Amino acid sequence: MSRPTSLTPPPEAVVPQPHPDAPSPGTELGEHYSDCFGCGEAAPGGLRLRTRAGEGVSVDAEFTVTAQHQGAPGLAHGGLLTCAFDEALGAIGYMLHTTAVTGHLETDFRRPVPVGSTLYIHAWCEAVAGRKIYSRAVGRLDAADGPIAVEAAALFVSVGLEHFVDNGRAEEVRRVLDNPDLIKSGRAFEVNP
């Protein structure tokens, strides 16, 4: 048996159910913050990941690689592909009605991802133990059943709104508190009243 890592759920972990108020499968989740590099429309060069609720505690996301996302000529940068997975895995919090941040994230790159291709990401939660959320994701090239290009596994940790208010730069925090529409879907405010 392989050695437990920080991505191994502890024995007390449970397989989660979607929150009773979780969006139904297919619902667009929208950007969580307009300046988010992963999903925000206002972020220059951002990934503009589009995410929908999936079956159970899962989400489906799509990301089209542009020339701004290159690492090698005509190929996506691995760190930006990891960013797409961070974003998709983070959206799982929406299905559980919690706001969660990445504690640990691992990415396996199986195939090069060319500029112009679309990555179809399916991310799902395997287990929850207290504030710890254990999730996995797979990214396929150019179709939901295309060849696997990237796989990821993560531990997210649930946090309250104070995580963002206390740690974010005051300028942006004030801007968002003054204009909650910048958190477009209202996700964070709905889940942390």
Ligand SMILES: CCCCCCCC/C=C\CCCCCCCC(=O)SCCNC(=O)CCNC(=O)[C@H](O)C(C)(C)COP(=O)(O)OP(=O)(O)OC[C@H]1O[C@@H](n2cnc3c(N)ncnc32)[C@H](O)[C@@H]1OP(=O)(O)O
């Ligand atoms: C302005 C107002 C409005 C704002 C609205 C905002 C809306 C936002 C909406 C939605 C947000 C979603 C955003 C998605 C974006 C994509 C996701 C990202 O990229 S997030 C950025 C990258 N990640 C970080 O910056 C985390 C930095 N780290 C931390 O802040 C802390 O380390 C944190 C919160 C992860 C844990 O700190 P602790 O003090 O709360 O808790 P402890 O006790 O240390 O950990 C809890 C449990 O988790 C384990 N744990 C924590 N980190 C671990 C790790 N790296 N590996 C293994 N285990 C870990 C610990 O061992 C502990 O486990 P045991 O309960 O003892 O069993």
